[in-house]
Amino acid sequence: MADTTTRPLRVAVIGAGPAGIYAADMLTKSEAVKSGELEVSIDLFDRYPTPFGLIRYGVAPDHPRIKGIITALRSILGRGDIRFFGNVEYGTDFTLADFGAHYDAVIFATGAVYDAPLNIPGTELEGVYGAAEFVAWYDGHPDFPRTWPLEAKEVAVIGNGNVALDVARVLSKHADDMLVTEIPANVYQGLKASPVTDVHIFGRRGPAQVKFTPLELRELAKSRDVDIVVYDEDFQYDEGSERAIAENNQAKVMVKTLEKWRADDSPKTASRRLHLHFLQSPREVLGEDGKVVGLRMERTRLNGDGSVSGTGEFVDYPVQAVYHAVGYLGSRLPELPFDDGRGVIPNVEGRVVADNGAVLHGLYATGWIKRGPVGLIGATKSDALETVTHLLEDRPLLPAASSPDPQSVNDVLEARGVQYTTWEGWLALDEYEQGLGQSSHDAEGNPRERVKVVEREEMVCVSREGVADPVATHA
Structure with a gap:
């Protein structure tokens, strides 16, 4: 004792x-x-x-x-x-x-x-990624590679939670618009070279059952030169949905936002599109020569209590990359x-x-x-x-x-x-990253608030010893 x-x-x-x-x-x-x-x-x-x-x-x-x-x-x-x-x-x-x-x-x-597995055929194909790994890359995680294969024009993101929204937003957003954040130079360069035109987010259930939160959903509409596309056939509500909308303020706000986008018939002229799909469940990643060429989804129907069942109707989407955000472990x-x-x-x-x-x-x-x-x-x-x-x-x-x-x-x-490293070391690293931001600029020429350091050795060195000239050292 x-x-x-x-x-x-x-x-x-x-x-x-x-x-x-x-x-x-x-x-x-x-x-x-x-x-x-x-x-x-x-x-x-x-x-x-x-x-x-x-x-x-x-x-x-x-x-x-x-x-x-x-x-x-x-x-x-x-x-x-x-x-x-x-x-x-x-x-x-x-x-x-x-x-x-x-x-x-x-x-x-x-x-x-770590990513929970996506248990469908085709996940071994080149071009299938776990969301957690992609998040680690764009967040400058020290234990992950510095490059990411952003080569697909059409991308699928499977999941209806905030992580799926984060992944889809980062994939569809123009790299210059990310310079107001702390993203490292390697992440900016990777996103800048991306040829993406269309990002599809798929949810298994209906609009009233999404796991996003309202603030994160509304953030999608703030991306410059990115159109949000929704589909009439995905807007179905059963008794469970109506009950959720009536009793849960978050569900009510989410559906209101989605319905507003549904009612928007203005021309879609942006260079990139973010598609929101509901009532679809992944069944197979399609491939040729070991690479992703499509995603097969099954339409689902609401059962009356907010749950869904498969309909046996399948839709194939031409995509060259699939990101799954179906949970962590x-x-x-x-x-x-x-x-x-x-x-x-x-x-x-x-x-x-x-x-x-x-x-x-x-x-x-x-x-x-x-x-x-x-x-x-x-x-x-x-x-x-x-x-x-x-x-x-x-x-x-x-x-x-x-x-x-x-x-x-x-x-x-x-x-x-x-x-x-210590708390005092973190304060030194924090100051160092802010110094890197001051020497870098966003798309409008303004100094950035900070630039995140990626390399573990550099973080440890700055934290333990400090650096007099962060710009020269980082360069």
Whole structure:
């Protein structure tokens, strides 16, 4: 049992995205801490040199809510009561035994970063891509290639969630219009060379069942020289749809927006088109000579309750690339139980459990690695609160750290030669990226707010050592 009467409770959080940061924040703001009953000492770890996880590497750079979320997360870490260790790989640089030696409890918030499979024939063809990989490319993820094969004129995006919208918007948007964001030079050059003319988004259900959110849907209409195209035959509503529109304000707003586009009969004269299709389910990716040449979709019908069934009517679309955005999966972590089917760490309300159901005291999960890749920021916060509440309830059962001195973590990492980064290092990198932005310009000749650094080595170097002349160094 950890003796927290003579020292702070030591907690490690693995994953510095929203889920991990919110969990750490809630620990510091718990009633036990505010009342003075308990002190906590929290360290936040991430395999990337930077904090913010999915917000930095999993959301489109022109996403309208990024800045607000980053500002909130930054204010939490900027207080100084939560230490950040970046560029530290769990299971390699610091093992489960290491965490057990230095902390009384460990919260896993590693998220879900891999694509769920699209289980139809033809996905092995050249030109079929997971949305997560494409997002990683255009977000400048350090562990992904610097180039992307943007060679298709006609593209299909399968999925009706915000990730599908992000992918379709980035594919259809003119590269010069992305220069107001932080996209790296390699991403701009790749998008600039794209010959795309038509991007098709396919959803299995009807307009009232889409998983987009209103703000993201409306963003589509703001893309310059991109026409939105919808189809009358896709606008069907059953009793379940009518009920959703009447009872759910978000569904009502979404349908209103889509119907407005449906009623717009103005000429479509843009050089690029973004097609929204509903009531169609993918059945096969069509190929020739190992490459994508089309996508076969089956028309679906609403069943009365918002669900759908196949009609046996098939439509082939000529496309040369297919992106599937049908969900994410978490990945197995060393020395921890894992549910391969759901892509999560097995847990009961955040308490990690073994294969036999026994609670593994001192180990917790939060965010998508806890419940799967569903829900937005609000769900992430409530998720973290549940996990943190149970951790505090379990204090008498927590195995005590044998080396609770915070400095001992730094000593171990340094002895192993781990080039870890800190919050102060992030501030240096943040300033450096803003400097790159000032030396670059958008399509109207204005300095950019920032340019994201892609290479891990450069991020680590700037974070650990600083750079006097970011323009010269980056060049």
